Amino acid sequence: MRWSGHDQNEEADNMYNINRYLNLKEKLKELRTIALTGIAEAGSGHPGASFSAAEIMGCLYFQIMNNDIKNPSNPNRDYFINSKAHSAPGYYATLSLVGSFPKEEIKTLRKLNSRLQGHPVRFSEMQKHHSVPGIEYSGGSEGIGLSVSIGICLANKLDKRDNMVYCLLGDGETNEGQIWEASMAAAKFKLNNLIAILDRNKIQQDGFTEEIMPIDPIKEKWLSFNWEVVEINGHKIEQLIPELLKKPVDRPKIIIANTVKGNGIKHMANNPQWHGKAPSKKHLPLLIRELEGEYMISPSIIAGTDGIGEESLKQKIATAERYGADMIHLDVMDGKFVPNSTFFFDTIKKLRDGTRLPFDTHLMIQNPAKVLEQYIDAGCDVISVHAEACSNEQEFEKINTKLISSGVSPGLAVNPGTELPEWVFSYLDNLDVIIIMSVNPGFAGQKFIPEVLPKMKRAIPLLRERGFKGYFEADGGIDLSTIKQCFDAGCRIFVMGNAIFGNSDVEKRIRDTKFLLDSYLEKSLLDESQSLNLEEDWIKGRRNIIEQFNLAR
Structure with missing residues (x-):
């Protein structure tokens, strides 16, 4: 089951799936691109802070918060307080993607008479043409946002509202004494309507936090102030979203999100020089191309010599996750649509609790519409069906509608000898991934069919021209000898079976691939x-x- 707002903790504990996972990943990439465009245009701004907090802000606005940007003063809304206000370009980019203002306006960042100044200004109904809908807090002076959040939480409790307040803190600003005074007050008043998120990128304005004013052991400090504390990878949305959904019970909660300053651009990543430095405008096309080069490795767990028993599958998932896989690829074969059979929804359901990595499920089965609900309930994040298994466009439309309404990323797969059906162009806005098979489905360990490369190079640009923003996935015979060609053709998700699990050193193989x-x-x-x-x-x-x-x- 998927969630679009905060729910009961017992249910959230069992929630591993993310509302249209691949669609969310695509939005986060666009968020970084918009922010970078504004900073380059302005010649000033903070790319490092915007990029480290991109997943945090994106997950809150695109999935978690009850916040209607068209009604920004709704008293029942959830609040976002951006205490680390120098991440303004990333914040503006997020707001533009939820409809607060046109994306093109980011080019006015920090310009005279622009609404988009270096630090965000609180939205005012009285001056709506001079402020940005959705901004709750005029940030700038460090260390104050948590105190503001506490005031809102107390007011909402007095008004008997159950809305949430989410406060984004910078780790450098925790040098401020007011942060710790506020943390004591929040615990005293048992503010279970407050979740703080610490963007723990370990860099502040003048260098690394632990060299300037050490804040570790940061987890133990917040625990000693009687907060509920969890620690996660702040760039893994599959870790971030479940924790944002879990409301604290009798005290405030802080999520220590370990992030990388400047994440997404290699020379900015973990580099204090890029805390508040703008890239050259002439470099923007190169930087955007780098962002568009983001890829995911999706190991197929039917591969290898140790079979597809439940324990073997669990072990392969654990190994793939430990060594840096981005997704888990599940090849479901029914012995009818393809000659062999593997496992079905009941096995997937048993595997689901063992990992938070997204499940990338490839249904190589007849009549997928008849069993779709069972795979959704099993916890699949991405479900791709074959064009060849859909008797007509109407059947695919039924499948596509069901997946989207259930929060699952919909995908379409085509065999090496199949051209994309003409009707696919009607669904480009409602498809998150297209799998271009480079082997004939149904058998593990096949060699890459080289004739598929011209097909990729022909189809991918055409689909981009027609407006497809989702992912292209290469599946079949992908190894170190073929992956570059598929990347060059435009694929960004790579299914690797024997290339990973047929190797004695899985860690080295994943590392070498990346x-x-x-x-x-x-x-x-x-x-x-x-x-x-x-x-x-x-x-x-x-x-x-x-x-x-x-x-x-």
């Missing part, structure tokens, strides 16, 4: 910088990254 893709993207960016006559300038700014991949010229 290094290969990262180095290939870096070389592509370097080549593009040359075509734009920016090579010398680009190498100067990226020298450490380029040398890391042995690409120095």
Whole structure:
């Protein structure tokens, strides 16, 4: 089951699935692109803070909060208080994507008479044409947002409202004494309508937090102030969303979200220089291309020599998660649509509680519409059906509608010998992934069919031109010898079976795969910088990254 707002904790404890997971990932990528565009246009701003908090702000606005941007003064709304207000470009980008203002307005960031100044200004009905709908707090001075949040929480309790207040804190601002005074007050008043999120990127304005004013052991400190405390990876939305959904019972809650400053752009990542520095406007096309190069590795757990028994599958999932897989690929074969059979929804349901990694489920079955509900209930985050298994467009429309209404990312798969049906162009806004098979489905361990590459290179640009914003997934014979070609063609999700589980060192294979893709993207960016006559300038700014991949010229 999926959730779009806060619910009972007992139910949220069992919630691993995210409302249209791939669609949310795509929005987060767009959020970073919008923020970066505004900062480059302005020539100033804070990319580091915007990028470290992108998942936090995006998850709150795109899934968690009860917040209608068209009615920003609704007294029953959830509140977001952005105490680390220098993340304003990322905050503005988030608001633009929920309809607060046109995305193109980001180009007025920090300009004279713009609504989008360096620090956000609280929305006012009296001056609605000069302020941004949705902004609750005029940020700027560090350390005050938590106190403001407490005031709102107390007022809402007096008014007997059950809405939530979410407060985003910077780890540098926890040097402020008022943060700790406020934390004592929140615990005293047992504010179970308050969730703070600490963007723990370990960098503040002048350098690393632990060198300037150490705040560790930060978890123990908040526990000693009688808060409920959890610690997660703040860039993993599958970890973030369940914790945001769980309301505290009798005290305030803080989520320590471990993040990377500047995450998404390699030379900005974990680099104090990019706390408040704008990239050159001429580099923007290269930086956007880097953001668009984000990829996911989705190991297929039917691969390997140890079978597909439940315990074996659980072990492979645990291994893949431990060594950095982004998703888990579930190949469901019924022995009818394809010659072999694997497992079905009942097995998936048993596997679900073992991981929070998204389940990328590929239904290679006849009549998928008849059993769709069972796979949704089993906890699949992505469900792809075959074009060949849909008797007509109406059957696919029924499947697609059901998946979207259930919060599952819908996907469509096509066999190597199948061209995309013409009716797919009517569903581009309602598809999150298209799987272009590079083997004939039904057998593990097949070799990549090279004739599929021209098909990818033909179909992917066409679908992009027609407005498809989702992911392309390469499935079949993907290994270190074929993955670069598929990446170059435009695929960003890679199903790898024997290439991972047929290897004695799974950790090394996943690491080598990511290094290969990262180095290939870096070389592509370097080549593009040359075509734009920016090579010398680009190498100067990226020298450490380029040398890391042995690409120095």
